Amino acid sequence: xxxxxDAMGGDHAPEVPVEAAVKAANTLDIxxxxxxxxxxxxxxxxxxxxxxxxxxxxxxxxVITNYDEPxxxxxxxxxxxxxxxxxxxxxxxxxxxxxxxxxxxxxxxGLLIVGRIKGISRPALATLIPTKKxxxxxxxxxxxxxxxxxxxxxxxxxxxxxxxNVLGIKRPKVGLVSNGEEEGKGNDLTKEAYPLMKKAxxxxxxxxxxxxxxAGETDVIVCDGFVGNVILKTIEGMGIxxxxxxxxxxxxxxxxxxxxLLVRKGVSDFKKMLDYSEYGGAPLLGTKKxxxxxxxxxxxxxxxxxxxxxKKFVETNVIEDIKNSILEGNIND
Amino acid sequence: xxxxxDAMGGDHAPEVPVEAAVKAANTLDIxxxxxxxxxxxxxxxxxxxxxxxxxxxxxxxxVITNYDEPxxxxxxxxxxxxxxxxxxxxxxxxxxxxxxxxxxxxxxxGLLIVGRIKGISRPALATLIPTKKxxxxxxxxxxxxxxxxxxxxxxxxxxxxxxxNVLGIKRPKVGLVSNGEEEGKGNDLTKEAYPLMKKAxxxxxxxxxxxxxxAGETDVIVCDGFVGNVILKTIEGMGIxxxxxxxxxxxxxxxxxxxxLLVRKGVSDFKKMLDYSEYGGAPLLGTKKxxxxxxxxxxxxxxxxxxxxxKKFVETNVIEDIKNSILEGNIND
Numbered sequence: 001x002x003x004x005x006d007a008m009g010g011d012h013a014p015e016v017p018v019e020a021a022v023k024a025a026n027t028l029d030i031x032x033x034x035x036x037x038x039x040x041x042x043x044x045x046x047x048x049x050x051x052x053x054x055x056x057x058x059x060x061x062x063v064i065t066n067y068d069e070p071x072x073x074x075x076x077x078x079x080x081x082x083x084x085x086x087x088x089x090x091x092x093x094x095x096x097x098x099x100x101x102x103x104x105x106x107x108x109x110g111l112l113i114v115g116r117i118k119g120i121s122r123p124a125l126a127t128l129i130p131t132k133k134x135x136x137x138x139x140x141x142x143x144x145x146x147x148x149x150x151x152x153x154x155x156x157x158x159x160x161x162x163x164x165n166v167l168g169i170k171r172p173k174v175g176l177v178s179n180g181e182e183e184g185k186g187n188d189l190t191k192e193a194y195p196l197m198k199k200a201x202x203x204x205x206x207x208x209x210x211x212x213x214x215a216g217e218t219d220v221i222v223c224d225g226f227v228g229n230v231i232l233k234t235i236e237g238m239g240i241x242x243x244x245x246x247x248x249x250x251x252x253x254x255x256x257x258x259x260x261l262l263v264r265k266g267v268s269d270f271k272k273m274l275d276y277s278e279y280g281g282a283p284l285l286g287t288k289k290x291x292x293x294x295x296x297x298x299x300x301x302x303x304x305x306x307x308x309x310x311k312k313f314v315e316t317n318v319i320e321d322i323k324n325s326i327l328e329g330n331i332n333d
Numbered sequence: 334x335x336x337x338x339d340a341m342g343g344d345h346a347p348e349v350p351v352e353a354a355v356k357a358a359n360t361l362d363i364x365x366x367x368x369x370x371x372x373x374x375x376x377x378x379x380x381x382x383x384x385x386x387x388x389x390x391x392x393x394x395x396v397i398t399n400y401d402e403p404x405x406x407x408x409x410x411x412x413x414x415x416x417x418x419x420x421x422x423x424x425x426x427x428x429x430x431x432x433x434x435x436x437x438x439x440x441x442x443g444l445l446i447v448g449r450i451k452g453i454s455r456p457a458l459a460t461l462i463p464t465k466k467x468x469x470x471x472x473x474x475x476x477x478x479x480x481x482x483x484x485x486x487x488x489x490x491x492x493x494x495x496x497x498n499v500l501g502i503k504r505p506k507v508g509l510v511s512n513g514e515e516e517g518k519g520n521d522l523t524k525e526a527y528p529l530m531k532k533a534x535x536x537x538x539x540x541x542x543x544x545x546x547x548a549g550e551t552d553v554i555v556c557d558g559f560v561g562n563v564i565l566k567t568i569e570g571m572g573i574x575x576x577x578x579x580x581x582x583x584x585x586x587x588x589x590x591x592x593x594l595l596v597r598k599g600v601s602d603f604k605k606m607l608d609y610s611e612y613g614g615a616p617l618l619g620t621k622k623x624x625x626x627x628x629x630x631x632x633x634x635x636x637x638x639x640x641x642x643x644k645k646f647v648e649t650n651v652i653e654d655i656k657n658s659i660l661e662g663n664i665n666d
Contacts (some may be wrong), residue, residue, distance in 0.1 A: 023436040053355040132574045142512055145520040179562035180474055187559040210566025214574040227563060230556075233543025234564055236569045241465045241547040243604070249599030256599060261478035262592025266582030273578070 001029070003310050004094035007036035008063045008081040009042070009101020009294050016135030017100065018044040020303030021316065025054040030266060030311055033094050035060050035085045058085040063101065066296075070104030072110055082106055086113035089289045096310040098281065098288035100298050107143050110287045119326035122151045123286025124225065126159055127232055129280040135279050137163055138213075138221045149193035152176065152222050153200050157325055158285040159220035160202040165316035166283075166309065172219035175208035177227055183207070189224060197222070201325070239274045260277035280309035285322070290314055334362070336359035336643050337427035340369035341396045343436020344630050346615050351377040353636030358387040363644055366427050368393050368418045374490040382666065393417040397435065399629075403437030407445055415439055419446035422622045427645040429623035431614065433631050440476050452651065452659035455484045456619025457558065458626060459492055459563055461612040466550030466651045468612050470496055471546075476617070480557035482526035485509065486533050491618040492553035493535040498649035499616075499642065505552035508541035510560055522557060530555070534658070562575070572607045591655055613642035618655070623647055 003024075007017040014036050021032040022045070031054045034041050038059040045055065060325050062080040064073045074083055088108035099106045107125065116123055124140035139155045140147070156174045163172040176197055178186040183194055185207055197204045208218050210333045213231065223231070246267065257300035260267070280302070283292040290313040294306045336349040336357075340350040347369050354365040355378070367374050378388065395413040397406045402609050407416055415432050418437045420440035422430045432439045440458065449456055457473035472488045473480070489507045496505040509530055511519040516527055518540055530537045546564065556564070579600065583593035593600070613635070614627040623646040627639045 050467060145512060177563060178661030179478060179559050187557075190559075195603075209570075210563045210568070211573065213567055213568045223563075224520075226523075227510050230510060230543045231559060231563060231567055234546055234567050234569060235543070237542075237544030237547045238568060240544065242571075242575055245465070245603050249596050249603060252599060256596045259592040259595025262584075262595070263436070263589045264584050266585060266589060270578050270582060 001311060001314055002033060002094040003307060004033045004035060004085045004088050004097040005307075006032040006081045006085045006099035006101055007041055007100040008060070008095070009102075009296075010294065012043055012299070013100065014040055014293045016298060016300055017287065017303055019048070019172060019298075020307060021055060022048040022050045023300065023304050024307040025050045028311060029309065030307070031055070032307075033058055033088060035088070039059060040167055058084060058088060062219045064105040066102045066104070068105065068110040070102060071112065074105055074108040075258060080105075082109050083113065086110065089291070090114050090214065095314045096292065098292045098294055098303075098306050098310050099125070100294035100296055100303065103142065103293055106238075106291065106293050107284065110291045112286050113291050114264040114287045114291065117286055117288055117323055117326065120154055120158070120286040120322070122147065123152065123284055124155050124158065125282050126162060126285050127228075127282040128219075129213070129235060129278070130273050131214050133216030135167065136213070136216060136219055136221055138228050138232060139281060139285065140223065140225035140228045141142045141232050142225045144225040146226075147189060147224035149196055152189070152193040152224070153196045154196055154286070155222045156200055156204065158222060158322055161317055161325065162283060162285060163219050165318050165321060166312045169219050171203050173217065174202045174207045174220040174222060175205050175212070175218035177213075177221060177223035177231070178207035178209065178214075179205050187314065201328075228306060243271065243274070279305065281306035283309070283318075288319065290319060334644060335427045336367060337363040337366045337368060337418045337421050337430040338640075339414045339418045339430070339432035339434055340374055341393065342431075342432040343627065345632070346408070346433065347373055347377055349486035349631060349633055352381070353633045353640060355381040355383045355642040358383045358625040359389060359640065361398055361644060363640070364388070365640075366391055368414045368421070368423060370394060374517060391421065392418060399435045401435065401438065403435060403441040406443065407438055407441040413438075415442050416446065418612060419443065420586055422624070423447050426646045429625065431625045431636075431639050431643050433459050433629055433636065436475065437628055439624065439626050440617065443617050443624045447620045447622050447624065450619055450621055450656055450659065452507060453487055453491070453619040453655070455480065455487065456616050456617055456659075457484075457488050457491065459488075459495060459618050460561075460615040461548070462565065462568060463606050463612070464547050466549030468500065469552055471554045471556070471561050471565060472618065473556065473561050474615060475558045475562035477558040479559075480522060481500075482522060482529055484523070485526040485555050485557070486529045487619070488555045489530055489533055489535055489537065492555065494654045494658065495616060495618060495651055496552050498651050498654060499645045502552050504536050504629065506534045506538045506550065507553040508538050508545070508551035510546075510554060510564070511540035511542065512558035514540050514542060522563060534661075556566055573581070576604065576607070578610040579661055612638065614639035615641070616646060616651075618651075621652065623641055623652060
C-alpha cells in the first residue's frame with residue numbers, strides 16, 4: 001500500500017510530515033510518496049534512517065494556502081503540492097492521500113480531480129471528535145454550508161460505514177443534530193431529512209441535541225457543514241478555555257502545585273481525551289479514493305495517527321462499501 | 334416595581350419560585366405577583382416570614398408543560414399560569430414577568446398576548462453564556478429556527494442595548510456566528526446578513542467562529558435560533574462532561590482526594606464560572622414588556638438571580654431604547 005502525503009501543507013511543513021513519514025515507513029507496512037520541494041524534502045530526509053525504497057519524492061514547486069480561493073487555485077495551479085497529490089491518487093500512483101494544508105484546497109482537489117463516487121452528490125468532511133465514551137464522527141464538519149435533506153441521509157450512510165469499518169463499531173448509532181429530541185423539532189432541512197433517515201439502512205436514533213454530543217451516546221452525528229463547523233469549533237474553543245483555566249487553578253501557588261502533582265495522572269488522561277492528535281485526521285467521504293485532511297497544526301504524532309488511519313481507510317474497503325450501498329438503492333442521486 | 338412570577342413553571346415548582354420570591358421581597362425593592370394554585374402557594378408561603386404587602390397571589394388552575402403544543406395551548410387554555418401571567422403583564426398589573434416553565438409556551442404567550450414591539454418581526458431568546466471573560470449574550474438561543482438576514486440585524490441591535498443597559502458594557506462587541514472569520518464565509522443567511530450588520534448602529538466585529546465564543550472576546554453572539562440552540566447545548570453538554578471527568582480524577586483514591594483539597598478554591602471558582610444559576614435567566618427580547626425565561630431546573634439562587642435581572646431589565650429601559658432605536662430607522666420591518 002502506498003500513501004501520498006502533501007509534505008508542504010500545514011503549519012510545520014515540511015519538517016513534521018517528513019518525520020511522520022519516516023516513522024510510518026519504519027513501523028507500518030506502507031510506502032510513502034512525499035510531494036513537495038525536492039531539495040527541501042531530500043535535506044529533511046537526510047536527518048533520518050529508514051528503508052530507502054519505502055519513501056519516494058515527487059517534486060512540486062507551489063503551495064496553495066488558506067489565503068487562496070480554493071477552486072480557482074486548484075484549477076489553475078497544476079504544480080501545487082495538493083494538486084500533484086490528487087493527480088497521483090487519481091492516476092493510481094497511491095492508494096490514499098493525506099494533507100495538512102488548506103481544507104478548501106483539499107476539498108476542491110478531491111471534488112475536481114479525484115471526483116465523487118457516482119450517486120454521492122456532496123462529499124463531506126467527517127471529523128472524529130472526543131466524547132466521554134471515545135471518538136464520535138461529526139459530519140459534515142464544514143465542506144457543505146448548504147445541504148439538502150438527501151445529502152444528510154448520505155452523510156449518515158457514509159459515516160455508518162466508516163465507523164463500522166475503520167473504528168470497528170458494530171452497529172453505529174446515527175443521530176441528526178437538532179434543537180430538540182422530538183421528531184417535530186428542527187429547521188426545514190432537518191425536518192425533511194428526519195423521515196428519510198428513518199427509512200435509511202442504518203441505526204438511526206433520531207434527533208440529538210448539542211448536549212448529547214459530548215456524552216458520547218451517538219457514533220455518527222449528522223448535520224450540515226455550517227452547523228458542524230460551529231459545533232466542532234465550539235468544542236475546540238471550550239477545550240482550550242477549560243485547559244487554560246485548569247492551568248491557572250493548578251499553578252496558583254505552592255499548595256495548588258502540590259495538589260496538581262497528586263492528580264497529574266488523571267489530568268493527563270483528561271488532556272489526552274481532548275487531544276485531537278490521538279484521533280488522526282478528518283476523512284473526506286464521498287470521493288472515489290481515500291482522502292484525509294490532517295489538522296493544520298498537527299505534530300508528528302498527529303500526522304503519524306493520520307497515516308495509520310489512512311491505512312485502515314484503504315484496508316477496510318470503505319469506498320467499495322459506500323459504492324455498494326448506493327447500488328443497493330440506499331441513496332438517490 | 335412589580336414582577337409577575339409563574340409559580341407553577343419549572344422542575345421545582347411551586348417550592349423554588351415561592352422561596353425565591355420571598356427572598357426577593359425581603360431583600361430587593363420589588364413587589365411580587367405569584368401566579369398559580371392559590372392553596373398550594375398559600376401553604377408554601379406559610380413557611381416564610383416576609384412583608385405581606387409585597388407578595389400577592391393570583392390564582393390559576395392549569396399549567397402548560399413541555400408536552401403541550403405551545404401556540405395551541407396558549408390560545409385555548411386561558412387559566413394556565415403562563416397565560417394568566419402574560420395577561421397581567423399586558424394589562425399593566427406588573428412591570429415584567431418570569432417563568433421557569435415551557436420555553437415554547439412562554440414564547441407563544443409573549444408573541445400572542447404581550448405582543449411584539451412595532452418593527453421587530455422576530456423576538457428572540459437571548460441567553461447569557463459563561464465565557465472566559467464573563468457572560469456573553471447568545472441570541473437567538475432557540476426561538477426562531479428559520480431567520481431572515483434582517484432578523485439577525487435586529488438581534489444585534491437588541492443584544493447591544495441589553496448588554497449596555499443591563500450588564501453595563503460600554504461598547505458591546507457584536508459578532509455573527511459563521512464557519513470562518515472572512516467576510517465571504519458563511520451560509521446564505523449569514524452572507525446576506527453580514528453587509529447589513531456592518532451598516533447597523535452597533536459595534537460589529539464581523540464573523541466569529543465557534544472557538545471564539547468561549548474565549549469571551551465578543552459580547553453579543555448573533556445567529557439563528559437553530560444554530561444558537563445547538564451552541565448553547567453543546568457548551569452545556571461539554572460542561573457536564575468536564576465536571577464529571579474532573580470528579581473522577583479527584584475522587585480516584587486518597588492521594589487524589591488530598592490533591593482535590595489543595596485546589597478546591599480554584600475548582601469551586603471554575604464550577605462557578607460554568608454555573609448558569611449565576612447568570613439569571615434568558616430575556617426574551619422584542620416583546621412590548623420585559624419577559625424572562627428561567628432555566629427549568631433553576632434552584633432558588635437561579636430564580637433569585639433572574640428576579641434581580643428582571644428588575645434591571647425594567648429599570649434600565651431596555652424596551653424604550655429598542656423602540657427608539659427602531660424609530661431612528663436602524664431597523665426595517
